[in-house]
Amino acid sequence: MPVRVEETSSSSSTSSSSSAPSQLSGENSSGHTSPPVCTLLTVGQAFSGTQNVSSLQKDEAWRVNVRIQGCDLDHGYLCGTMEALNVPMADTPVVTFWEGEIVDGKNYTFFTGKWEASSEDDIRHWTKFPSFQPFLEKVKVDGGKSLDLISYPYIFMRWKEQYFVNVGTDCGLTIAGFYYVCFSCTDGSINGFYYDPNSSPFQKLELKSTNEGRSGFSFSSYELQ
Template identity: 75%
Template sequence: MPVRVAESSAPSQPSGSNCGQTSPSACSLLSVGQAFSGTQNVSSMQKDEAWRVNVRIQGCDLEHGYLCGTMEALNVPMADTPVVTFWEGEIVDTKNYTFFTGKWEATPEDDIRHWTKFPSFSALQRWKEQYFVNVGTDCGLTIAGFYYVCFSCSDGSINGFYYDPNSSPFQKLELKSTNEGRQGFSFSSYELR
């Protein structure tokens, strides 16, 4: 799942214009090893459902607008075990990436509809799941869409919405920062098996 992170002085400027800021401010909660936990609401017209979700940042390069990590969905009805995906993120900093996605079947109208659902445009992200880590593509799930994500440097919370034209619209993602895995050293290289 790609991630887009941005800082903007006003939510009325989703055009990607530079508001005088060249890159997001460094934030200790947006770093390698940081973990987040919460839920993704996957409700549809037929049923109300939420999955427990854990996210961990595996790589972070703010200068080049890049984040990556893993996302684990714990109580997926069609899966016998938690479903883990690897995601890559784009930081919306108007230097490397803008508010407009320009790929993954998202139109400028889709971008505007999703970004305007956030209360502010402070530290925004977009992330795209790239592949399943521990299950096959026959698990009954899809990673065709991506997430619009807002990260708060003040409290480490993440709020987002999943976009896939073939899925329930505006599936809400709500995560809070945890201290898990924050003791000791962290390194920016990683390997998934």
């Protein structure tokens, strides 16, 4: 979802966590363990909730819908659309297309390494998820390359919006930042925090899975250019 550029404030929030059952796992032909298999993280799955875009001036929350349009777990990739329904400066819902990186230790680590995010920024955002705490010390060393995430009941991701679908870039919103995301395989809930050094910090995304009909596309392999 696009986020309005605002002066940086010191607000922050935390997300909740809960225990979860074990997941299915396996190995591919190269001998690497595959990412966690989760029935709620699949093509066509829809989510709805809010994003808090509060600032020092006022509190505001946008209603948000997300749908997964593509998913390639072997390459740590997924993509989808995000729709913001009550953006004050927009006459219609604003839709963006995003691409995601799944933190699996093979394709991507907890260190972002781009989008103006330092390793300190990464640690500051990941530690807002209680489910990340067991990994903190190892992540500080190498970004979590040595971690075994295959049986963990949470999936960590980054979502980066690529373009506006139904409005122009002059709409008064920005998609310059990206989301740190934690996905629960128990109930399909999503918590995220938006990072953009030019926007209010720690804008919180909270989504729940819905029972809408599924649609989208899948592919056996996909390479980020």
